[in-house]
Amino acid sequence: MHKKLFIPGPVEVREDVLEKMATPxxxxxxxxxxxxxxxxxxxxxxxxxxxxxxxxxxxxxxxxxxxxxxxxxxxxxxxxxxxxxxxxxxxxxxxxxxxxxxxxxxxxxxxxxxxxxxxxxxxxxxxxxxxxxxxxxxxxxxxxxxxxxxxxxxxxxxxxxxxxxxxxxxxxxxxxxxxxxxxxxxxxxxxxxxxxxxxxxxxxxxxxxxxxxxxxxxxxxxxxxxxxxxxxxxxxxxxxxxxxxxxxxxxxxxKEGLENRYNRHIEMAEYVRNWARKYFEVFGDENNLSNTVTTIKNTRGISVADLNKKLGERGFQISNGYGKLKEKTFRIAHMAEMTLDDIKELICNINDILGLE
Amino acid sequence: MHKKLFIPGPVEVREDVLEKMATPxxxxxxxxxxxxxxxxxxxxxxxxxxxxxxxxxxxxxxxxxxxxxxxxxxxxxxxxxxxxxxxxxxxxxxxxxxxxxxxxxxxxxxxxxxxxxxxxxxxxxxxxxxxxxxxxxxxxxxxxxxxxxxxxxxxxxxxxxxxxxxxxxxxxxxxxxxxxxxxxxxxxxxxxxxxxxxxxxxxxxxxxxxxxxxxxxxxxxxxxxxxxxxxxxxxxxxxxxxxxxxxxxxxxxxKEGLENRYNRHIEMAEYVRNWARKYFEVFGDENNLSNTVTTIKNTRGISVADLNKKLGERGFQISNGYGKLKEKTFRIAHMAEMTLDDIKELICNINDILGLE
Incomplete structure (x- = not known):
C-alpha cells in the first residue's frame, strides 16, 4: 500500500505531476x-x-x-x-x-x-x-x-x-x-x-x-x-x-496564486501546532516556527516508531525526530500540495491510534 | 510531434520505462x-x-x-x-x-x-x-x-x-x-x-x-x-x-539476456556502418568503431542541419558532428532499446530525403 507522505521531503507528489515525469x-x-x-x-x-x-x-x-x-x-x-x-x-x-x-x-x-x-x-x-x-x-x-x-x-x-x-x-x-x-x-x-x-x-x-x-x-x-x-x-x-x-x-x-499557496501553508501549520499544543508541546522557539514542518515534543513518551508503523498500516507516514531528537520529538510536514483536509485526516488517525479525544 | 531520438543521449525511452518514472x-x-x-x-x-x-x-x-x-x-x-x-x-x-x-x-x-x-x-x-x-x-x-x-x-x-x-x-x-x-x-x-x-x-x-x-x-x-x-x-x-x-x-x-542485447547493438552498428560505407565514409579508425554510435564522414557535402530538419518533420532526430566535426560528420546512435527495424526505418527516411538508392 502506498503511504501518503507527511515527511519533510520527499513529499507526496500529485498524480498529474508524476505523469509529467513520464514525458518522452x-x-x-x-x-x-x-x-x-x-x-x-x-x-x-x-x-x-x-x-x-x-x-x-x-x-x-x-x-x-x-x-x-x-x-x-x-x-x-x-x-x-x-x-x-x-x-x-x-x-x-x-x-x-x-x-x-x-x-x-x-x-x-x-x-x-x-x-x-x-x-x-x-x-x-x-x-x-x-x-x-x-x-x-x-x-x-x-x-x-x-x-x-x-x-x-x-x-x-x-x-x-x-x-x-x-x-x-x-x-x-x-x-x-x-x-x-x-x-x-x-x-x-x-x-x-x-x-x-x-x-x-x-x-x-x-x-x-x-x-x-x-x-x-x-x-x-x-x-x-x-x-x-x-x-x-x-x-x-x-x-x-x-x-x-x-x-x-x-x-x-x-494559477493557485502564490499568496493563496502561502496562506494554505500557514493554515495547515496552525492546525498542526494547535493540535500539538493540546496533546503534546511544540518544539522550539514559538516566535519562529516553520510554516512547512512542525516538530512536536514527545511529552507523552509515546513510541514514535510504533505510531509511525501503525500509521503506515493506514497509509500515512510521518517523521521521527532528526538525529539526537529521535523519539524525543516527531515531525509532521505540511507542504507542497497538501491541503488542510489531508492534515485533518492524518491528525484524526493519529488521535485514533493514540486514543486521544 | 515527438521526434524519435537517434542521438547519442538522451536516447529514446520506452513508454513502459517512462511510466516507471511516474511511480509515487x-x-x-x-x-x-x-x-x-x-x-x-x-x-x-x-x-x-x-x-x-x-x-x-x-x-x-x-x-x-x-x-x-x-x-x-x-x-x-x-x-x-x-x-x-x-x-x-x-x-x-x-x-x-x-x-x-x-x-x-x-x-x-x-x-x-x-x-x-x-x-x-x-x-x-x-x-x-x-x-x-x-x-x-x-x-x-x-x-x-x-x-x-x-x-x-x-x-x-x-x-x-x-x-x-x-x-x-x-x-x-x-x-x-x-x-x-x-x-x-x-x-x-x-x-x-x-x-x-x-x-x-x-x-x-x-x-x-x-x-x-x-x-x-x-x-x-x-x-x-x-x-x-x-x-x-x-x-x-x-x-x-x-x-x-x-x-x-x-x-x-x-530478461532480454545481456549477450542478446550486445548482439542487437552489433547488428544495428553493422547495418549503419554498411550503409555509411555505401554512400559516405565511416569516420575514424575502422578497427575500433563504436557499437553504440556511428560517426559518418560527410563526403557528399550535404547540409547536415538541413537533413536533420527534414528528418524532424518526419519524426526522427540524428546528431550533427560534435564541436569541430560539425557538418564535417554526422552521428547516428543505435543504443538502448532501439531495434534493427527502427534503424532501417531511419535509414530509409534518410535515403529518401537525400535521394539515395
Whole structure:
C-alpha cells in the first residue's frame, strides 16, 4: 500500500505531476530544451521574487549548497547553524579546503540578528550561510530581521538555504539581499527529488570570478556562464524529466496564486501546532516556527516508531525526530500540495491510534 | 510531434520505462528505499561484471567523472583523450587543483596501448582516465589490449568512462581491472538523464582514504561509506524516480539476456556502418568503431542541419558532428532499446530525403 507522505521531503507528489515525469525525451541541445529551461527560470523568478539569474542543477540541494560555499568564498565563510542541515555547510567547507568558522545555536532556537552582526563585525568573513527553514528542528529563521543586519556588510555574499521553505512561504530574495538562494525539488515545490535550484546574484558572479578552484559540476559560475552563452542549455545533460514536471508545477503554483499557496501553508501549520499544543508541546522557539514542518515534543513518551508503523498500516507516514531528537520529538510536514483536509485526516488517525479525544 | 531520438543521449525511452518514472514517492530513509537501491546495485553488478561496490549518484556522468579524478588522485593523473569527453577529465582535474597531464590523440583514432605503457612507465602517475566509447568521434577504445598494459602498474587507479557504452556492449570490469567504471542513465541503459552510476573497487576505496580534500556531494568515499553504514541509503535525497525506472530497466535487460542485447547493438552498428560505407565514409579508425554510435564522414557535402530538419518533420532526430566535426560528420546512435527495424526505418527516411538508392 502506498503511504501518503507527511515527511519533510520527499513529499507526496500529485498524480498529474508524476505523469509529467513520464514525458518522452527531447534532445538536451535542442531549441525545445532551451525554451523549456528558459521558461522555468522565468517562472522561478516570480516565486523567488528576484530579477537575478536562476540556475538548475541535476543534484540534491546539498550539491548546490556545496557549489555555493566553494564557488563564492574568497576570504572566509561564517556558517550559522541552528540544526543538522545548517552544520552541513561547515562540513562542505572543510571538505573543500574552504576557510570557514561554525557558529551554532541550540537546536530549537532561531538565529539572533545581533549575534550575526557581532560575527560579521569582525570583518573576517566575505560569505555567510544561513538556513531559512531548519528541517531537523522545525524552526524558520527571521530572515527580514537578519537581512537588516547583513545589509550593513555589502562585501558579504549571503547564501540562504530555503530547501524546505521555498514554494511554501514568501521569500523576497532581492528585497532581502540574498545572493544565492537555494532550494530543492522534493519539498515545498512538490516534485520528486533529483533537481536543485538557486538564484545567483551579480555580486555572487563577480565573487566567483575571483575564486580559483571552483570544481566543475557544481561550479555555479560555470553553470551561469554556460546558460548565458547557450540559451539556457546546461553543460551536462540535465534531468529533463524533472524539467517537464517543474514547468508544469510552476504553472499550477502561479494559477493557485502564490499568496493563496502561502496562506494554505500557514493554515495547515496552525492546525498542526494547535493540535500539538493540546496533546503534546511544540518544539522550539514559538516566535519562529516553520510554516512547512512542525516538530512536536514527545511529552507523552509515546513510541514514535510504533505510531509511525501503525500509521503506515493506514497509509500515512510521518517523521521521527532528526538525529539526537529521535523519539524525543516527531515531525509532521505540511507542504507542497497538501491541503488542510489531508492534515485533518492524518491528525484524526493519529488521535485514533493514540486514543486521544 | 515527438521526434524519435537517434542521438547519442538522451536516447529514446520506452513508454513502459517512462511510466516507471511516474511511480509515487517513498521515504528515502525507509526500508523500501534500502531494498530498492540494494537490488539495483546487485543487478548492476551483473551488467558491470563486477563483485565490487556500485555507487549511484543523482548527477550526470560528468559528476561522477569529477568525483573519481578528485577523490582518487593522490599523486598525479594521466588523462588520455581521444575526443571531447576524454578532454573533459583534464578540465575537471585543473578546476579541482588535481595535478594532471593530458595526453591526446587525433580525433578519430583509438588509444595505443604502447603509448599508455610509455606514459605510465614514467612512474609519475597513480591514476589514469580513459574514455571507453568516445561519443564525439564514434570510437571505442580497445580496453582488453589496454588492460594488459595497465595491469603492469598495480598502484595505478584506472577510471573508465563507459557513459555511452555500458549496457550496449560487454564490459568486464573486474577482469579488465577497472577501478572506477562510470556510466550514465540516458545512454545505452535506456533511461532519462539524471542518474550516474559507477563501480568502486577496494583499491579505489583505499586510495580515496589518502586524499585529503575530496569535497562532499561528489566524494565517492563518502557515498561508499554511507551506503555501507545505512544499507544502501544515500547521504542526500536521491532521484527516486530514476531508481524505480532503473530497477525496471535492469529487469528487462536481464530478461532480454545481456549477450542478446550486445548482439542487437552489433547488428544495428553493422547495418549503419554498411550503409555509411555505401554512400559516405565511416569516420575514424575502422578497427575500433563504436557499437553504440556511428560517426559518418560527410563526403557528399550535404547540409547536415538541413537533413536533420527534414528528418524532424518526419519524426526522427540524428546528431550533427560534435564541436569541430560539425557538418564535417554526422552521428547516428543505435543504443538502448532501439531495434534493427527502427534503424532501417531511419535509414530509409534518410535515403529518401537525400535521394539515395
Amino acid at each position: 525525451m527531447i534532445g538536451h541541445r535542442s531549441k525545445d530544451a532551451s525554451a523549456l529551461q528558459r521558461g522555468i527560470s522565468d517562472k522561478l523568478r516570480l516565486v523567488f521574487n528576484t530579477k537575478e539569474e536562476i540556475l538548475l542543477s541535476t543534484s540534491s540541494g546539498s550539491g548546490l549548497m556545496e557549489g555555493a560555499i566553494r564557488s563564492c568564498t574568497a576570504k572566509r565563510a561564517a556558517v550559522f547553524s541552528i540544526g543538522a542541515f545548517g552544520k552541513r555547510w561547515y562540513e562542505m567547507a572543510l571538505n573543500n579546503n574552504v576557510p570557514a568558522d561554525l557558529y551554532e545555536v541550540e537546536w530549537g532556537e532561531a538565529l539572533n540578528p545581533q549575534f550575526v552582526d557581532e560575527v560579521l563585525g569582525t570583518g573576517k568573513y566575505d560569505l555567510i550561510t544561513i538556513t531559512h527553514n531548519e528541517t531537523s528542528t522545525g524552526i524558520m529563521n527571521p530572515v527580514e530581521e537578519l537581512a537588516k543586519v547583513i545589509k550593513k556588510y555589502p562585501d558579504v555574499v549571503w547564501c540562504l538555504d530555503t530547501v524546505s521553505s521555498m514554494g511554501g512561504t514568501k521569500i523576497e530574495v532581492d528585497k532581502l539581499g540574498v545572493d544565492i538562494c537555494i532550494t530543492s525539488s522534493q519539498k515545498a515545490i512538490g516534485l520528486p527529488p533529483g533537481l536543485a535550484i538557486c538564484s545567483f546574484s551579480k555580486k555572487a558572479v563577480e565573487r566567483a570570478k575571483t575564486v580559483e578552484f571552483r570544481g566543475y559540476y557544481l561550479d555555479l559560475l560555470n553553470l551561469y556562464e554556460f546558460i548565458q552563452k547557450k540559451d539556457y542549455q546546461y553543460p551536462s545533460t540535465p534531468s529533463l524529466s524533472h524539467m517537464f514536471a517543474l514547468d508544469y508545477v510552476l504553472d499550477n503554483m502561479l | 514517492m517513498i521515504g528515502h530513509r525507509s526500508k523500501d528505499a534500502s531494498a530498492l537501491q540494494r537490488g539495483i546495485s546487485d543487478k548492476l553488478r551483473l551488467v558491470f561484471n563486477t563483485k565490487e561496490e556500485i555507487l549511484l549518484s543523482t548527477s550526470s556522468g560528468s559528476g561522477l567523472m569529477e568525483g573519481a579524478i578528485r577523490s582518487c588522485t593522490a599523486k598525479r593523473a594521466a588523462v588520455f583523450s581521444i575526443g571531447a569527453f576524454g578532454k573533459r577529465w583534464y578540465e575537471m582535474a585543473l578546476n579541482n587543483n588535481v595535478p594532471a597531464d593530458l595526453y591526446e590523440v587525433e580525433w578519430g583514432e583509438a588509444l595505443n596501448p604502447q603509448f599508455v605503457d610509455e606514459v605510465l612507465g614514467t612512474g609519475k602517475y597513480d591514476l589514469i582516465t580513459i574514455t571507453h566509447n568516445e561519443t564525439s568521434t564514434g570510437i571505442m577504445n580497445p580496453v582488453e589490449e589496454l588492460a594488459k598494459v595497465i595491469k603492469k602498474y598495480p598502484d595505478v587507479v584506472w577510471c573508465l568512462d563507459t557513459v555511452s557504452s555500458m549496457g550496449g556492449t560487454k564490459i568486464e570490469v573486474d577482469k579488465l581491472g577497472v577501478d572506477i567504471c562510470i556510466t550514465s542513465s540516458q545512454k545505452a541503459i535506456g533511461l532519462p538523464p539524471g542518474l550516474a552510476i559507477c563501480s568502486f573497487s577496494k583499491k579505489a576505496v583505499e586510495r580515496a582514504k589518502t586524499v585529503e580534500f575530496r569535497g562532499y556531494y561528489l566524494d565517492l568515499l563518502n557515498l561508499y561509506e554511507f551506503i555501507q553504514k545505512k544499507d544502501y541509503q544515500y547521504p542526500s535525497t536521491p532521484s527516486l524516480s530514476h531508481m524505480f525506472a532503473l530497477d525496471y530497466v535492469l529487469d528487462n535487460m536481464l
